[in-house]
Amino acid sequence: MIAAIRGTQDILPGAVERWQFVEATACRVFEQYGYAEIRTPIIEREELFAKGTGETTDIVQKEMYAFTDKDGERITLRPEATPSLVRAFVEHALEQGMAVPKVYTIGPMFRRERPQKGRYRQFHQLDVEVFGVEDPSVDGEVIDVAWTLIRELGITGVELAVNSVGCPDCRPAFSAALVAALGGDVARLCGDCQRRAVTNPLRIFDCKVPADQPVIDALPHTVDYLCDACRAHFDAVLRYLDLFGIPCTVSHRLVRGLDYYTRTTFEVLAGGIGAQSAVLGGGRYDGLVRHLGGPDRVGIGFAAGIERLVLALPDALALPEKRPDVFVAALGDPARESALALLRDLRRAGLNAQIEYEGRSLKSQMKRADRLKAPLVFILGDDEIARGQVTVRRMAASAQESIPRETAVAFVKANR
Numbered sequence: 001m002i003a004a005i006r007g008t009q010d011i012l013p014g015a016v017e018r019w020q021f022v023e024a025t026a027c028r029v030f031e032q033y034g035y036a037e038i039r040t041p042i043i044e045r046e047e048l049f050a051k052g053t054g055e056t057t058d059i060v061q062k063e064m065y066a067f068t069d070k071d072g073e074r075i076t077l078r079p080e081a082t083p084s085l086v087r088a089f090v091e092h093a094l095e096q097g098m099a100v101p102k103v104y105t106i107g108p109m110f111r112r113e114r115p116q117k118g119r120y121r122q123f124h125q126l127d128v129e130v131f132g133v134e135d136p137s138v139d140g141e142v143i144d145v146a147w148t149l150i151r152e153l154g155i156t157g158v159e160l161a162v163n164s165v166g167c168p169d170c171r172p173a174f175s176a177a178l179v180a181a182l183g184g185d186v187a188r189l190c191g192d193c194q195r196r197a198v199t200n201p202l203r204i205f206d207c208k209v210p211a212d213q214p215v216i217d218a219l220p221h222t223v224d225y226l227c228d229a230c231r232a233h234f235d236a237v238l239r240y241l242d243l244f245g246i247p248c249t250v251s252h253r254l255v256r257g258l259d260y261y262t263r264t265t266f267e268v269l270a271g272g273i274g275a276q277s278a279v280l281g282g283g284r285y286d287g288l289v290r291h292l293g294g295p296d297r298v299g300i301g302f303a304a305g306i307e308r309l310v311l312a313l314p315d316a317l318a319l320p321e322k323r324p325d326v327f328v329a330a331l332g333d334p335a336r337e338s339a340l341a342l343l344r345d346l347r348r349a350g351l352n353a354q355i356e357y358e359g360r361s362l363k364s365q366m367k368r369a370d371r372l373k374a375p376l377v378f379i380l381g382d383d384e385i386a387r388g389q390v391t392v393r394r395m396a397a398s399a400q401e402s403i404p405r406e407t408a409v410a411f412v413k414a415n416r
């Protein structure tokens with residue numbers, strides 16, 4: 001037996017219905033808000049993420065599935081969707097065809113992390129992005145999309161955290177304040193944090209090492225160092241959330257682990273799904289499009305982890321039961337061809353009709369119908385065929401009746 005790779009999962013019938021529900025709900029909500037789907041490749045040039053996600057991030061430094069292709073090109077499995085969507089936005093000049101480029105994508109991402117509950121090496125994201133709108137009402141809209149998605153999925157017990165990380169104008173003063181506040185404590189922090197203190201001090205807030213937390217909790221807050229424009233933007237975002245009736249808390253720890261985030265950051269945490277409780281996270285990335293060689297356009301978006309959303313779904317989810325509309329049974333070999341023709345007619349009419357492929361006895365066929373939970377069974381034998389009739393058994397009542405063959409499709413439609 002060759003087993004699946006560590007950190008990957010098969011999503012089997014019985015579990016996949018919840019995935020289908022999450023994906024269908026997401027598409028419905030995103031389309032309702034005017035977002036258009038984009039599908040981008042799973043493999044991209046490594047430099048797209050080195051530049052877009054950031055050279056100093058754990059994702060790029062440790063977690064990418066990157067390799068040299070046979071022609072010498074450096075390629076990677078994508079670890080996140082945003083840089084790909086920015087690339088597509090620039091490469092296809094999407095702003096020329098779309099009044100407001102509002103896009104979403106759904107698909108697998110790959111990061112070589114330590115697998116655990118809610119954390120995998122192949123995982124799946126729903127990703128939403130808006131390009132070119134600086135007005136804080138779009139921050140409000142994007143968070144509202146995320147909030148509506150959570151509500152439509154029936155997920156309760158969630159918390160929205162928001163923050164502002166400022167912009168290139170106010171960030172240097174904050175970074176300096178951070179380093180000053182850390183002072184000699186840097187030496188007491190973990191190795192990663194010591195590295196972050198030099199390369200990107202803001203990332204220290206990402207640290208999950210328990211021993212580091214008391215030092216980190218005492219650090220200054222980004223919101224106290226915002227320039228006037230960033231302050232006004234953040235206040236407006238909070239006002240819109242209030243207007244939309246979306247409760248939130250301001251979390252100074254929320255800096256996101258990625259280089260290109262500016263101003264608004266947000267995260268939704270779900271209770272009861274274990275330590276990996278962030279079901280979605282996002283924010284603004286006003287410098288990314290230009291950084292990736294595009295025009296000077298701002299951007300904002302979020303990514304939700306489907307595995308974690310599925311974990312957070314209510315247990316008693318009212319998913320439509322999957323069962324056939326009708327089962328077709330044949331009495332004896334000659335009737336089998338008539339049964340197959342009836343099966344075809346039912347299917348062409350859009351009905352879910354099933355048959356037993358190999359079991360020939362009526363008993364084994366009825367057993368299969370029962371296992372499939374078919375409410376109706378059509379029985380065709382030589383008798384029925386001679387009379388142009390079909391015998392109908394209603395499984396719930398175990399009652400039987402006879403109907404004309406040509407009314408069979410209409411009968412199922414009326415009795416579904």
Ligand code: ATP
Nearest residue numbers: 113118119120123278279280281303304305307308
């Ligand atoms: P975390 O702090 O949990 O590592 P992150 O900051 O790396 O999250 P993002 O890169 O913003 O997360 O991705 C957005 C969402 O994707 C997360 O909120 C989470 O739901 C999901 N996600 C990220 N990494 C994984 C993973 N390895 N396995 C499953 N889901 C993931």
Ligand code: MG
Nearest residue numbers: 058111113257
């Ligand atoms: Mg992570």
